[in-house]
Amino acid sequence: MHLRFVEIFCDVAQRRSFSKGAEAQNVSQSNASQAVSKLEERLGTLLIDRSKRPLELTPAGQMYFEGCREILERFRTIEDRVQAIADRVVGPVRVAAIYSVGLMQMEQTVHRFEQLYPDASLRLDYLHPDQVYQQVLDDKADLGLVSYPRPNSEILSIDWQVQPLVLVVPPQHRLAGQHAVSLSALDGENYIGFTRELTIRREIDRQLKRARVAVQIVREFDNIENIKRAIEAGSGLALLPKPTVWQEISSGTLVAVDVSDASDLVRPLGIIHKRHKQLTTAVRKFIELLQSPSAGLAPVEPVRSISAGKSPAHAAGAASARLTLPQNGHAPGATVSDDGTLIVPRRKRKSRRT
Amino acid sequence: MHLRFVEIFCDVAQRRSFSKGAEAQNVSQSNASQAVSKLEERLGTLLIDRSKRPLELTPAGQMYFEGCREILERFRTIEDRVQAIADRVVGPVRVAAIYSVGLMQMEQTVHRFEQLYPDASLRLDYLHPDQVYQQVLDDKADLGLVSYPRPNSEILSIDWQVQPLVLVVPPQHRLAGQHAVSLSALDGENYIGFTRELTIRREIDRQLKRARVAVQIVREFDNIENIKRAIEAGSGLALLPKPTVWQEISSGTLVAVDVSDASDLVRPLGIIHKRHKQLTTAVRKFIELLQSPSAGLAPVEPVRSISAGKSPAHAAGAASARLTLPQNGHAPGATVSDDGTLIVPRRKRKSRRT
DNA sequence: CTCGCATTATCATTTCTTTTAATAGTCCAG
DNA sequence: CTGGACTATTAAAAGAAATGATAATGCGAG
Incomplete structure (x- = not known):
């Protein structure tokens, strides 16, 4: 009997719907009905x-x-292992990423992956954060790239990057000339914020409150691109993950200023996947690529590294407690790139944190 | 991909031949070649x-x-379990039996099985003992019915029956009138024996030697049927498993005389199957039927049970050490039928002896 | 209860795959 | 080097699966 039928049945059973299951398997509803029959x-x-x-x-x-x-799981595993023996990295790699992981960096990684493993097929979708989780949960994506990863009983997260937040201002702004400023410099400034439902907004609010800094929130957006446009338009300034503004800094439309007294002001990125799913070789290779030091870096970057000894660390809230890093010193083996991004190295499979 | 292809590949791989594998799967050689391709x-x-x-x-x-x-093994198990939930006993049951298990008894059991489980398909082949083992080993038979079972690392044996050996003589023989005789009565008699390669021959030889009885071996056959014909022809007498001569006793062409002083003179029968193979529900049901007290008995039998307290027990040689029964008293729950056959009851799956 | 919506079953047709038989090619032993 | 046993290849026939349209069915709102 066609293993296909079994796959279809499983999808139908999981989704509790013939039509949904058929769609997920890219077959007609009629087909799903007949397959189960x-x-x-x-x-x-x-x-x-x-x-x-x-x-x-x-x-x-x-x-x-x-x-x-x-x-089915076992069968896929076997097939993958057989191919691995023959040094073939094949099969689909479906990645769902939030918009703000950085298109430039991702494109580069995708390109490298396709060169290294031409037999694998990589699909990368940019989605809203909630959709990323949903796709991973629904097994429509093998990996999800998210900020402030929230692992749970279904989803496992691998630490990936810790992006420092920098103050982003228009070139003509009074702070644009500074090498580094204190958070207090923001007091009273017109601020372009993230919308309140986003974790990054809540994190920034916490930090500002702790520093007793009050900003004037003049706009709110749910994505970084709009915030940048608003800053360019002169509406105000914002704290943004440094890698996400690389392009604007290069072209001079925006200026990034390090924040000297807020080492906790970071955005952690994580790679999420379904907890109980065996990853294929191709997927693992993609993760490796993401974690390799040369990935995720801004291609060309004016050297202005963060002050040594002050590692970016993220005092996370409840939702992102997993990514708490040691306050002093990097995670062992972590790589700090030119733009201050901390690439969390591939972890030995030893202790799985829940 | 068709699971069929995988089955074919496995058979080809196991038999190390496309043609053999194809034959085993009932497909053309061309098909096997293409499937693997x-x-x-x-x-x-x-x-x-x-x-x-x-x-x-x-x-x-x-x-x-x-x-x-x-x-594949898992898949078959799943399918079987799913059917079991719905009280469906289906699928093939392939049994290979030695000729001398008794055609009458087997026919009866087969008939009952087919009535009870019409959706299952039972095939029963009568073969030479070595072929029975071979078929089980080659996975061409699910079960084998053999005498003096020899379990090993590949084959597991379930105790089934312990058939008493009786002295079989022609009606006109001088011992035909006795109710029971001592082994010594055989001394000097013309004897029809099994051929030397058979375990039963060696067992009988051992017993005769122990009783210091010397018989005159006038004929040798490798099967019971021929021995019976030879006895009918007046060539001599023989020790045979009682159930195998039921028909001749009924019709009066032969007479069976119990042997009083040789409680170890028995032929154990066993049900063998591959050790590491999950048995299907249908196969298990067939085993149950074989083990149920009403099975394996001679349909009509003159009541002449063996003396109480003297259970048939088999002091086995090295080859059949497994079937050693307590010398006094039956195995717990064992059933003694009218013809003295001991039906070994279904054993709780607790300790697997090697 | 009944209507409308959403979902699933059924059917005929097209398309694709599998099967077969015949034939050509390959490997090994003598 | 040759014969025999085995496997690959091919084209045609048989068979199975996918599709789109349509009918049937269950569910919930009014």
Whole structure:
């Protein structure tokens, strides 16, 4: 019997819908219906109770589903391992990233990946943060690239980068000439903020409050691009992850100023994936590439590194407690790039934190 | 990809031959060749090195083979369990039996099985003992019914019956009138024996030697049927498993006389199967049926049970050491039928003896 | 209860895959 | 080097799966 049918059945069972399952498998609804029928015919047993909306699995269907899911997983693993033996890195790598991971850096990584592993097929989608989680959960993406990663019982997060936040101002701004400023310099300034539902907004608010700095919030956007445009338009200034403004700094449309007294002012990025899913070789290779020091860096960067001994560290809130780094000194082996981004190195598979 | 291809590949890999594998799967050789090609194409890796005779698996092929074998096994188990939930006992049950298990009894059991589980398909082949082992080893039979079972690292044996050996004589023989005789009564008699390569021959020889009884061996056969014909022809007498002469006793062409002083004179029968193979529900049901007290008995039998307190026990040689029963008293729960056959009850799966 | 919406089943048709039989090619032993 | 056993290749036929349209069904709102 076609293993395909089993895949379709599993998707239908998981999504509790023939149409959804069919769509997920890129087949017609008719096909999904017939595929499940074939399986039922073969087993001589009803797997799905269609008299309920949404459909329900029969006890037999439940057992079949659980068993088959494991078998499919194993089969994929075997296929992947066989290919690995022959040094073939193949198969799909589906990555969902938030917009602000930095298009430039990602494009570079994608390009390198495609060169290194021409037999693999990489798809990279830029989505809203919630959608990234959803795609990973729904198994529509193998990896998700998110900020302030929130691991849970279903999702595991791998530390990736720790991006320092810098003060971004228009070139003509009075602070534009400074090498570094204190947070207090922001007091009373017109500020372009993130919208309140975003974790980065809450983090920045916390830091400002702690420093007893009050800014005048004049605009709110849910994405970095708009914030940058607003700064360029002279509406105000903002704290943004340094790598995300590389292009504007290079072209001189914006100026970034380091913040000297807020080493906790960082945006951690994480690579998330489903916890109980065996990653394919191709996916693991992509993670390796993301974690290699040469990735994720701004191509050309005026040398203005953060002061030594003050490592970027992120005193995270409840939602992102995992990424707390030692306050003094980098994580062992961590790489600091020219723009201050901390690349968290590949972790030995030893202790899995929950 | 068709699971069928994987099955074919596994059979080809196991038998180290395309043609043999194809035959085992009931497909053409061409088909097997193409099936493996398809898999190789999909994986982009060579699985089989055809430049050697007999063919060899590549490292990738070896890994794929091992992985797939396990997956197929799991898949079959899942399918079986799903069917079991729905109270469906289906699938093939392939049994290989030695000729002398008793056609009558087996026919009865087969009939009952087919009535109880019409959706299962039972095939019963009568073969030479060595072939029975071979078929089980080659996975061409799910179960084997053999005498003096020899479990090993590949084959597991389930105790089934302990058949008492009785003295079989022609009706006109001087011992025909006795209810029971001592082994010594055989001294000097013309004896029809089994051929020397058979375990039962060696067992009987041991017992005769121990009783210091010398018989005159006038004929040797490798099967019971011929021995019976020879006895009918007046060539001599023989010690035979009682159930195997039921028909001749009923019709009066032969007479069976119990042997009073040789409680170890028994032929144990066992159900063998591959050790590491998960048995399907249908196969387990067949075993249950074999072990149920009503099975394996001679349909109508003159009541002449063996003396109470003297249980048939088999002091086995090295080859059949497993079946050693307590010298006094039956195995717990064992059933003694009218003809003295001891039906060994279903054993709780607790300690696996090697 | 009934209507409308969303979902699933059924069907005929097209398209694709699998199967087969015949044939050509390859490897090994003598 | 040759014969025999084995495997690959091919084209045609048989078979299975995918599709789109349509019918049937269940669910919830009014």
